[in-house]
Amino acid sequence: MKILGVESRSTLHSWKSKAKARQQIKLGRDTLERISYVLGIYKAINILLPIAERADRWMHAPNDAPIFGGKSALDRLTSGNVSDLFIVRQYLDAERG
Template sequence: MTNANAALNSAQSRKTMSGAGLRTFFNIADLWKLNGKECMTLLGVTNESTYYKWKKNPDCCTLARDTLERLSYILGIYKALQILLPREDAADDWIKKANNAPLFNGRSALDRMLSGNVVDLFIVRQYLDAQRGGI
């Protein structure tokens, strides 16, 4: 088992990562100008009261492994964009711009990510990592 997998399986590690991950996510969501519904979809949460509880108090809970995985991909997407497009506004706007890469088929990366599937977050992250020369 890798260190990352061990950390995600440990309740104490997940608790520590949960608050920091949510705080960072909500900061990114503000920069990307995401609405509540989009945030909920990216986080994989369907209950509005849970979402607003997390937003009000990111340290309130220990997130499930699936949610932490989603956060990891989103943080990686954000970081990759900051590297690829060092002008912050360009990096933050890219997520919503139509993209002609076959992966996006004229849609934006956000459209792809809002399918609700974790794999789509992974695919966008992998695409950006490849653009950086990381894969």
């Protein structure tokens, strides 16, 4: 929920029920931006670490890179700030080259 910037569980449940019913879901610009970053992060991490278990470990493991400050990528992503999604995406894109 924090990654998507969702404040309440009812919003998330509403999205899920509409998706199941194949109804249109109206998302705000902030949410769409967050989804874009998440998809970019997913793509980059799967290119860098194509074995799912390694990618999962990397997301959860403490990281010595300066942008993580010893915390995991997931810690940074769940801060609630859209800028943190951008920074992690930018980091992974730079690692890809």
